[in-house]
Amino acid sequence: MAYEFTKEDLKQIEEIKSRYPEVMPATLPVLWIAQNRFGHVNPEVQKLVAHTLGLPQAHVHGVAEFYTQYYKEEKGKYVLDVCTCLSCQLCGGYDILHYLEDKLGIKKGETTQDGMFTLNEVECLGACGYAPMLQVTNDQYVNHLTKEKVDKLVETLKKGETPGYEKIGMPQHENI
Amino acid sequence: MSTVDWKNYDPVLIPDIKDLHQIDVYIKHNGYKAFESVLKDKMKWPDQKSVINEVKEANIRGRGGAGFNAGLKWSFMPPSDGGARYLACNGDESEPGTFKDRKIFEYNPHVFIEGALIAAYAMEITTIYVYIRGEYRVYIEMMEKAIADAYSKGYIGKNILGSGFSVDFYVHSGAGAYICGEETSMLESLEGKRGYPRVKPPFPAQKGLWGRPTTINNIETLAHVPAVISKGASWFKNIGAANHPGPILYGISGHVNKPGVYELPTGVPVLDLIHDVAGGMRNGKKLKAVIPGGSSTPVLRADQLDGITMDSESLRTVGSMLGTAGMVVMDEDTDMVDVLWRIAHFYHHESCGQCTPCREGTGWLEKILLKIKNGDGEVKDLDLLLDLTTQMEGRTICALADAAAWPVRFTINRFRDEFEARCKKSAFALA
Numbered sequence: 001m002a003y004e005f006t007k008e009d010l011k012q013i014e015e016i017k018s019r020y021p022e023v024m025p026a027t028l029p030v031l032w033i034a035q036n037r038f039g040h041v042n043p044e045v046q047k048l049v050a051h052t053l054g055l056p057q058a059h060v061h062g063v064a065e066f067y068t069q070y071y072k073e074e075k076g077k078y079v080l081d082v083c084t085c086l087s088c089q090l091c092g093g094y095d096i097l098h099y100l101e102d103k104l105g106i107k108k109g110e111t112t113q114d115g116m117f118t119l120n121e122v123e124c125l126g127a128c129g130y131a132p133m134l135q136v137t138n139d140q141y142v143n144h145l146t147k148e149k150v151d152k153l154v155e156t157l158k159k160g161e162t163p164g165y166e167k168i169g170m171p172q173h174e175n176i
Numbered sequence: 177m178s179t180v181d182w183k184n185y186d187p188v189l190i191p192d193i194k195d196l197h198q199i200d201v202y203i204k205h206n207g208y209k210a211f212e213s214v215l216k217d218k219m220k221w222p223d224q225k226s227v228i229n230e231v232k233e234a235n236i237r238g239r240g241g242a243g244f245n246a247g248l249k250w251s252f253m254p255p256s257d258g259g260a261r262y263l264a265c266n267g268d269e270s271e272p273g274t275f276k277d278r279k280i281f282e283y284n285p286h287v288f289i290e291g292a293l294i295a296a297y298a299m300e301i302t303t304i305y306v307y308i309r310g311e312y313r314v315y316i317e318m319m320e321k322a323i324a325d326a327y328s329k330g331y332i333g334k335n336i337l338g339s340g341f342s343v344d345f346y347v348h349s350g351a352g353a354y355i356c357g358e359e360t361s362m363l364e365s366l367e368g369k370r371g372y373p374r375v376k377p378p379f380p381a382q383k384g385l386w387g388r389p390t391t392i393n394n395i396e397t398l399a400h401v402p403a404v405i406s407k408g409a410s411w412f413k414n415i416g417a418a419n420h421p422g423p424i425l426y427g428i429s430g431h432v433n434k435p436g437v438y439e440l441p442t443g444v445p446v447l448d449l450i451h452d453v454a455g456g457m458r459n460g461k462k463l464k465a466v467i468p469g470g471s472s473t474p475v476l477r478a479d480q481l482d483g484i485t486m487d488s489e490s491l492r493t494v495g496s497m498l499g500t501a502g503m504v505v506m507d508e509d510t511d512m513v514d515v516l517w518r519i520a521h522f523y524h525h526e527s528c529g530q531c532t533p534c535r536e537g538t539g540w541l542e543k544i545l546l547k548i549k550n551g552d553g554e555v556k557d558l559d560l561l562l563d564l565t566t567q568m569e570g571r572t573i574c575a576l577a578d579a580a581a582w583p584v585r586f587t588i589n590r591f592r593d594e595f596e597a598r599c600k601k602s603a604f605a606l607a
Contacts, residue, residue: 019344019346020368021260021386022367022368022386024367024368024369025348025366025367025368026368027368027369028348028349028350028351028365028368029348029349031351032310032349032351059369062369062370063368063369063370066353066370066371066528067310067350067351067352067353067371068351068352068353069310069311069351069352070351070352084518085272085518085522086272086273086467086471086504086515086518086519086522087272087273087429087430087504089514089515089518090429090430090431090504090506090510090515091429091430091431123270123272123354123522123525123526124270124271124272124273124274124354124471124522125311126269126270126274126275126278126309126311126312127275128272128273128274128275128427128429128430128435128502128504129275129427129428129429129435129436129437130275130435131429131435135311138310138311138313139313139314140314141314165314168436170187170190170192170279170283170436170437170438170439171434171436171438172187172192172438172439172453173187173190173192174192175192175193175194176190176192176193176194176196176283
């Protein structure tokens with residue numbers, strides 16, 4: 001398929017370019033716009049980004065490859081990034097990862113046959129006090145995971161609903 | 177030894193005020209008064225240098241992990257030549273165990289914005305970028321809203337409050353790379369490139385973003401600035417540990433009952449943080465080990481912690497560091513071989529690959545530790561690991577290789593019996 005930015009995207013790209021003295025710094029934000037639009041930044045999308053910014057395709061490819069959050073190929077409708085790093089490891093992150101592997105019938109790094117879920121093991125997401133946890137498709141964090149909470153999350157996502165923001169305050173405070 | 181009175185401490189960085197993230201609530205609680213004061217009160221702040229001197233005097237030691245005096249760092253900026261100058265605020269927050277700056281983005285974004293604006297005024301900065309890790313999408317949106325609100329109230333933009341001082345402020349999202357928390361790597365990422373750390377010198381103050389003078393500060397570091405300006409350097413210096421003063425955000429995670437982010441003075445005893453602040457050990461287990469300030473800081477055994485406080489001087493006496501004050505607590509059931517292997521896996525995954533000792537070394541550390549973890553290692557592999565760490569440290573452009581090497585050296589040295597017990601008996605020993 002041919003990938004094209006919408007007029008709205010192009011307007012946003014112009015605004016982003018105005019934040020920097022050069023065009024190249026727009027590479028990361030425009031890759032984000034492209035991924036939000038198309039769901040991934042495969043080589044064809046990278047070509048579009050390069051063409052739109054007037055930058056070499058090799059540059060855009062090199063940047064896309066360096067950063068883990070850019071999907072270089074199509075993923076499932078929902079990408080579940082399970083953290084297993086240090087604090088999550090201590091608090092059962094691997095149990096959650098393996099439970100999801102069994103539940104979805106796939107191994108980490110794979111996508112379910114119906115294209116619904118991609119499961120990844122990821123490095124520290126900065127939610128160490130709320131371990132174990134996962135992130136849904138580069139967006140919301142789901143914290144304090146148990147098997148029951150994972151079951152509920154998967155059911156919710158299957159219905160097409162995405163989880164909302166889980167507010168976790170400061171334990172020494174009453175108002176926040 | 178004097179003890180820090182943390183029990184009567186009242187948080188100032190993230191006070192217990194509902195909706196403080198809203199600009200009107202922040203202003204109602206004296207928000208942006210410090211910034212207004214440096215712009216307008218010429219008696220108190222005759223010039224930019226007076227602001228830098230006050231911050232230097234306060235000795236706000238960088239809260240991103242390096243612990244360098246923030247005001248001293250500001251003083252390294254060369255005199256303005258009228259061209260572009262940048263402040264890059266580091267909100268990459270990716271060191272395992274660290275989850276504090278997100279609390280500022282969520283609960284008190286304007287104290288950080290105000291601190292960055294004061295820094296910008298003091299250093300004659302023309303544009304501020306706040307670099308936030310891409311995974312923090314929610315917080316990126318919160319910060320974009322807060323910055324837009326500050327623009328609309330006239331605290332950011334052209335000729336701010338009629339002072340003649342102008343500055344722009346933008347959010348730049350990362351996209352998943354631990355290395356971008358390293359300051360020169362962050363500059364590369366801001367310039368739209370792969371996050372490869374730069375060789376220093378030249379230092380960013382001389383040649384930073386687009387070859388122009390640039391200062392990089394951690395989010396929490398900048399968030400301390402408004403209070404230093406309004407209450408004075410001596411107020412700040414009287415809080416917490418003498419050599420590492422001020423309020424600090426402790427992120428406590430692992431096997432404790434009440435993990436989370438706590439604002440307290442520096443210099444709180446490690447054991448008080450675990451047993452009193454964080455509610456003690458989960459399931460009544462015994463404490464085995466603590467990583468005090470993010471995964472790269474050397475692990476400490478429970479028997480090393482008596483009288484040790486959370487500041488760089490005290491931690492140095494037992495061979496560790498304050499780092500980001502992201503404390504990871506481990507109970508008696510923790511398998512140190514598994515933990516160290518997972519840390520090594522992290523650094524291998526995150527090595528940018530630019531320098532050979534790091535690219536290859538982190539891989540070897542992980543590979544040998546996996547062998548030991550699987551019961552296939554030999555005691556001599558432990559010495560091979562220790563030898564490897566000396567071949568990585570100090571031999572690379574940035575400190576990631578050191579950050580990968582330290583946990584290996586210190587975890588093996590401090591839990592040697594446990595590692596040896598996992599190793600195969602050699603043929604010689606069996607005979």
